[in-house]
Amino acid sequence: MNDQSATVRDSFSGRFAVVAAVAGSAIGLGNIWRFPYVAGENGGGAFLLVYLVCIIAIGITVMTSEFIIGRAAQKNPYGAFKALAPGKPWFLIGLMGVVAAFMILAFYTTVAGWTLEYFYQSITGNITGKNNAELTVMFDTFLKGSFRPLLWFLIFMGLTGAIIISGVRKGIEKYTKVMMPFLFVLLILLCVRSLTLPGAGEGLRFLFYPDISKLTPKVILEALGQSFFSLSIGMGTLITYGSYIKKNENLASSAGMVTLADTAIAIIAGIAIFPAVFALGGSPASDTGLVFIVLPEIFQKMPLGNIFATLFFLLLSIAALTSTISVLEVIVAYLVEELKMSRRKATIAATLSVSVLGVITVLSFGALSNIRVADKNVFSILEYLTSNIMLPVGGFFIVLFIGWFFSPALVKKELTNDGSLKGRYLPLFRFFVKFIAPVAIAMVFLYSLGIFR
Ligand code: PHE
Secondary structure (H helix, E strand, C coil): CCCCCCCCCCCCCCHHHHHHHHHHHHCCHHHHHHHHHHHHHCCCHHHHHHHHHHHHHHHHHHHHHHHHHHHHHCCCHHHHHHHHCCCCCCHHHHHHHHHHHHHHHHHHHHHHHHHHHHHHHHHCCCCCCCCHHHHHHHHHHHHHCCHHHHHHHHHHHHHHHHHHHCCHHHHHHHHHHCCHHHHHHHHHHHHHHHHCCCCCHHHHHHHHCCCHHHCCHHHHHHHHHHHHHHHCCCCCHHHHHHCCCCCCCCHHHHHHHHHHHHHHHHHHHHHHHHHHHHHCCCCCCCHHHHHHHHHHHHHHCCCCHHHHHHHHHHHHHHHHHHHHHHHHHHHHHHHHHHCCCCHHHHHHHHHHHHHHHHHHHHHCCCCCCCCCECCECHHHHHHHHHHHHHHHHHHHHHHHHHHHHCCHHHHHHHHCCCCCCCCCCHHHHHHHHHHHHHHHHHHHHHHHCCCCC
16 A cells, blocks of 8 residues: 555554654654754743744644645645645645755754764764763764765665655554654653753753843744744645544644644753753853764763663664654655655655755765855755745745635534534634734744844
């Protein structure tokens, strides 16, 4: 049933599988690598506050809307808009999602490659005994090299493609149902160690005390972008996954559970990292290297630290893998359904073309670091454009579509599973999808462009 079967569409096997797969997509480097470093660069507590507002006011609504679109249409994002709004330009949103998928995969898999390097460095004992300065040098040297980052990137792309070739149930589901609980336990251990370091309180204050004077338009846009990135919303990943959700699953409560889990993991990662940053004398604004420098430092201050570090980077790679497969699936579903390729051919074509952009992205820290726009290298350009612009713009149109264009009867049908659920959230959802979410996204954009104060 992996190929474009005309009769029964591949689907997730049940409730737990749906939540696990969507959580697998949402939880990943976005929570553990990106959240701490972006929060660190954008003032800590003030950023967290706006981030949480974005999750509650916008995130859950966009996620639920994507599920509705995907499950109603049973198609990839482009095909879904074509099917639900024939002859209208909404399909452009789906197309932008496919383009965003290419861009995200290129830089995301780059970082996923770093986690493999750190897995390797921990298992071979190479981080043992290194202090902050030495770990910083180690990270910078690795990043600027060409061979190793490229090798790990290509290995990771290959792994992602291999899983996607085998399809939804056999591929995606099998890998997302296991392992995540282990990552959670390790994160908690890290928190305990970090919080018991002398001077840890300063880090907690940094993360949780909102210094309102730090709220600039930039901080607000970054928080919005991070909330979209972390929840995997705005580009049709969850339209695609939504199309594999069975008709008897509860869409709104699945969205709620995933959002809760994703947000909790990000905050827990913050609690693991910031106290240690302050206690061990690093800087919270340490750019993309933050967790690759601070976490090895914390592990060294724990008994059996090397074993834990090895396990941690292995699990982080797996968490990244359950996210990369969800992004690649967007491109593959598009190629299979719209261009009528076989699943195998589509996966190979997508993997190879992402790899071309990926190689440039990997090298943008070293050999190609002179390619810059507004002082950003290719990696940062892709990261900025996708998370801060394309995902929020996509999300804006997704909520507009569900709130103002899509038939309210069909929204009700999807949210109540054709009347079999009470749909208590329905009025609340309607209000958020029509007004709160689109207005909030628009306000952040106008504010960050300086049009609205
Ligand atoms: N949400 C994923 C993470 O936090 C990244 C991602 C973004 C996945 C967009 C799919 C789409 O790691």
